[in-house]
Amino acid sequence: MSTECNLAGFYAELGCTAVTSAADNSTDCPEAYACPKLHPDPSMCYYRGVPYKDRSMIPQSAVKNPCSLACQCSVSGKPSFDCAAVDCVETFDTDMQQECIKTYELESCCSTGTVCGKDAVAALKTCEVDGKTYREGEAFEPKNSRKTCICTAQWNGTIDDSASCRDINCGIEIHYQDKLFQNCAPIFLGSDSVCPIAFTCPTNTSKVIRGLNLRAVSSQCVFGNTSLSVGDEVTVDEECTKCRCNVPPFVSCSRKIACNE
Structure with missing residues (x-):
């Protein structure tokens, strides 16, 4: 069930709310989510419930991702957003004898600095997280947190520190x-x-394989114009990818890291 529970972050970003059954005490995961209508008007783009007309831009202050810049609505057949490409030009140390690390700021997309030299790197504060050591200024994502953090001199080991994590x-x-x-x-x-x-x-080759709805969940997933019950699978064209209705209303897919796994 851990993979299904992790879909909570996906649904939260879309503004969905959990639907739970009082009769189901076997898991802490919701049986489904209730999502707002993401496209009430097909001639508009939508972001966080706000409609945008063709060629209008999302204010940068409303965008919660520092790597998404200058995003403009485009409605030509299907609504979509076009954003400026962020090309992080990282500085690499050409002197193999010199040790360097790239440093980041919490709201930056790319690295904002470099610390070079064994003595300078050794003088930095360190953070121990999930069995790994990070130097001051390095970025990391604590396991099962849905947070990105920066190692700081004030790091107290908790992801609730808004100065270090977002x-x-x-x-x-x-x-x-x-x-x-x-x-x-x-x-x-x-x-x-x-x-x-x-x-x-x-696609024209997609097929639904009916499964067992062991939790007797009444909510259904929607894939294109097809409805699936919890436990149903759907075949897709992507290699090494399996798709299943686990937590409605979205079918979710998992792709193997290596096809020979």
């Missing part, structure tokens, strides 16, 4: 606006359910 925002509505419009399914890499790596949409 919520991960996947930019789902921004980067996959057209896929949400078509009721496509998010694809997650392996057991990682933080941010989808892609979406898969129905």
